[in-house]
Amino acid sequence: MPAKRQPGRPRRSADASAETTRDRLMDAAIDLFARYGYDPVTTGAVAKAAGLTQPMVHYHFGSKSNLWKAAVDRMMRRRGQMFRNTARDLAGLDPVDKLKLLIRRLIEANASNPDYVRIAIHEGMVRSPRLKWLARTYIAPGFEVFDQAVREAIAAGAIPDMPVHDVTNAITSAASLTLSLGGLIDELYAIDMTDPERITSFSDSVVRILFDGLLARPAAVGKTAARRGTKNN
Structure with missing residues (x-):
């Protein structure tokens, strides 16, 4: 019989999928925020650019402001590698x-x-x-x-x-x-x-x-x- 997964322990594939979804949303967000600034960009526009649905933005980030901060934080960490x-x-x-x-x-x-x-x-x-x-x-x-x-x-x-x-x-x-x-x-x-x-x-x-x-x-x-x-x- 296949081994049972321990309760509460997420599947690795699910974790990877969630991380990929977050990355897609943050990549799309950076592109849109860079083009248009913060105010004109909607979570719906970010989701559409990422090829996802709007509820995914709220599921992973909770709000547009949280998405902006997470996306910029990720961008700046990557940028920092160039100065290491x-x-x-x-x-x-x-x-x-x-x-x-x-x-x-x-x-x-x-x-x-x-x-x-x-x-x-x-x-x-x-x-x-x-x-x-x-x-x-x-x-x-x-x-x-x-x-x-x-x-x-x-x-x-x-x-x-x-x-x-x-x-x-x-x-x-x-x-x-x-x-x-x-x-x-x-x-x-x-x-x-x-x-x-x-x-x-x-x-x-x-x-x-x-x-x-x-x-x-x-x-x-x-x-x-x-x-x-x-x-x-």
């Missing part, structure tokens, strides 16, 4: 190289999943309990890493003494917004911001602009003019 070696890689670097590495990692993470930035933009426009939770739980710790690197660079005399929050905001904005506006960039310049080579090029440009500036240096201008003169001769 950052502390090790920063060790021993000078303040400027630390900032450059952090910028490149941030661009890589935003390129990998721009939905985080899109959700942060939607939530950041209006103060709400969701924004407070998102900022305190995930965004503030990340910004503090940049803040500390900026403080170190200022203390070392590597960058001018400016308000730390201004520098961090300028850096994070430069490393984030373009990657959340892929459709617009493609429309304007016919550039695919999901292309790995384009992402690397964008990282190089952001780092160069932030640390070297846009103005050509006199020596570089002279060399360029000399090269042009040689070609003309």
Whole structure:
């Protein structure tokens, strides 16, 4: 006779099925919240996008707000995996190289999943309990890493003494917004911001602009003019 399942112990297949259902709902929720923001999205729309019925949302999450929090929490844990070696890689670097590495990692993470930035933009426009939770739980710790690197660079005399929050905001904005506006960039310049080579090029440009500036240096201008003169001769 087949062994009897112990009372109260769920079947593994049932657990796996429930987890798959939750994942499908959270994936659909992130996509919709990133596109439209929180308020316009309904649990019915999430269920439909996931290929499920609305009662499944309430069964697994209880409410739209709980679904939003669970989905964002899952997204941010996945995002965190991209930074898991950052502390090790920063060790021993000078303040400027630390900032450059952090910028490149941030661009890589935003390129990998721009939905985080899109959700942060939607939530950041209006103060709400969701924004407070998102900022305190995930965004503030990340910004503090940049803040500390900026403080170190200022203390070392590597960058001018400016308000730390201004520098961090300028850096994070430069490393984030373009990657959340892929459709617009493609429309304007016919550039695919999901292309790995384009992402690397964008990282190089952001780092160069932030640390070297846009103005050509006199020596570089002279060399360029000399090269042009040689070609003309």
